[in-house]
Amino acid sequence: MTQPVRTAPTLAEVAAAAGVSRSTASRALNDSPRISEETKKRVRAAAKEVNFVPNARGRALAVGRTEIIAVLVTEPLSELFSDPTYSEFLSGITEELSESSYLPVILQASSTHERNRAREHFERRSFDAVIDVSPYKGSELLEVLRELGVPTVLCGQLEGHPYRDVFSTVYSDDEEGGHFAALAMKDRGRKDIVAVLGPQDNPAVVDRLRGYRAVLGEDLPDANVIYTGWNSGDGYQAMHQILAREIAFDGVLCGSDRIAAGVITALNEAGLSVPADVSVVGFDDHEIAARCVPALTTVRQPLREEGHMAANIALDMIKGAEPTTSVMHMQLIQRDSL
Amino acid sequence: MTQPVRTAPTLAEVAAAAGVSRSTASRALNDSPRISEETKKRVRAAAKEVNFVPNARGRALAVGRTEIIAVLVTEPLSELFSDPTYSEFLSGITEELSESSYLPVILQASSTHERNRAREHFERRSFDAVIDVSPYKGSELLEVLRELGVPTVLCGQLEGHPYRDVFSTVYSDDEEGGHFAALAMKDRGRKDIVAVLGPQDNPAVVDRLRGYRAVLGEDLPDANVIYTGWNSGDGYQAMHQILAREIAFDGVLCGSDRIAAGVITALNEAGLSVPADVSVVGFDDHEIAARCVPALTTVRQPLREEGHMAANIALDMIKGAEPTTSVMHMQLIQRDSL
């Protein structure tokens, strides 16, 4: 009596209560056209009566789907949580899936142990699809997914698109973003530009730089490009390096808003005014951007929409759709730092 | 040929390859004592040969377990991600589960829509257990879980323990934490104490205050207790209010390290030195604590360990263990602010 372990009603009980067979009950609840309205009504009433909810395990086995989508992340959880970029993107995925009956599972893959577990789950067919948040070329897990034929969506461009015919891809047009930022500098009349970017081996960084270059040409000399980490501390240090060189510059293009925040701090400390003396443009439209002083002009990456898109593509692929590639567009957010 | 949709090998194929029946193959792979070593070896070889991995759906139905544990969070994802307290706790859960074959699913329950979905999943028996990260009294979801008899672990003390006989509980001893912080003040000879706490309706806040009071008595008068939010901005503002009152005080007990960070900033701005003029003690041993100037003395809440514990209890309950309550102990981290 202390444990009300009411064992869940099964389809058989519903069928019995409605006076029909299991198959008829199933079809009635799934609204099959082959069942008469009359019978459907009776079955539905019976189902409500006994409080029937179809069991996930039985259904999964019968229909061959678990209704679970794995979100594969390479970063350790702590980093995942500290980087609002991910938060935004994951929210997008979650939001979209919450409209369906699918459930997202965050699957880490930073350690070897985690990757082995992930692989195991893939082989068990625990998931109907996988969304890889930070795919990298040569990942053994992607190889496994390809072999198993699991519908997969890659978020981010893979150099050389090695899996384009098998996997779907969603990414923001980083080169276009670079364009926008650089054009803003040019329109403002800035001629001597410095760039403080993220890690050199990051594909997004490469594309953004290409965008900058296409617009600015020699106004952004090689010597003025600095690669560093994504944080404000990195931006701060990088700016100090540049100031130490005592070169002339009137604009700084930053690889992230956090970098930009550090850059602005360093500039202010050096007695330079933003935007009077130097223009600064960020990247991401991170929460921090609007709170900078001056408020940061930046390039907005539609992360939430990217999440929506990734989830939708995954759902489509589960239904049998062919792999697709879709590109999200960047947008310049004008504020006061330019 | 473009799609290598190699349909996964089933147990039947393994059995055929090994020349035994399905049941024998199953038992051999599950290392049943009823099967001879000889046969086991043969079956394992066959399984390896055809690359057999047991299908999650089939197994789930047969054993009556999905091997999925839901982590129920009331906060929206953005807040979840911005609050490192959760990050730490979730990491603990994830870490522990990664040692088992169980998979955690983060299930949001902030909107009505989300709660309905959660309920639906519970009724479908999608999860073997639920860990409620921020349970509150009168939650309709807890009612559902109780009725369904789903093993549930509550993280945090529920006033009046309405479900103590059905659900397990894990929580940190906040009163003890208050004790530690207050004792440190007392030992340092501080006599006029101010407390800047989190929201008044938060049970942890109530318990911590009780701990402070038990030690300090009249050294912490009612008028000196301020309730506010958890952030540094809140601490900063609260401190300004107190300074405006022009009362004498030589110690500040803070409800979180972020509050403490704001408090220290405000004190410095007012020309007061920490710890020479005023001692400050935080709460949580948040990442920020060690980086404060001066480094913050604080009460460490064993969040990661709490996550481990919650996950372990959930696993035990799945195996049939009775509900338990376990209390995690706080610890004073001595740094320079006292």
Next chain:
DNA sequence: GTTAACGGTGCAACCGGTTGTACAACCGCG
């Protein structure tokens, strides 16, 4: 030499749904 005990294996049922197909009842038609 018969029989009981025992270790090893297979048959078949089961978990809880879905779905292909057979069949019965009914319709209108020639």
Next chain:
DNA sequence: CGCGGTTGTACAACCGGTTGCACCGTTAAC
């Protein structure tokens, strides 16, 4: 009246594992 065509339902197989129980051959005990 017999026929083909529809409609509504039930039977049984299936998804891919696990498990209770019966059965077999062997060995040891009497």
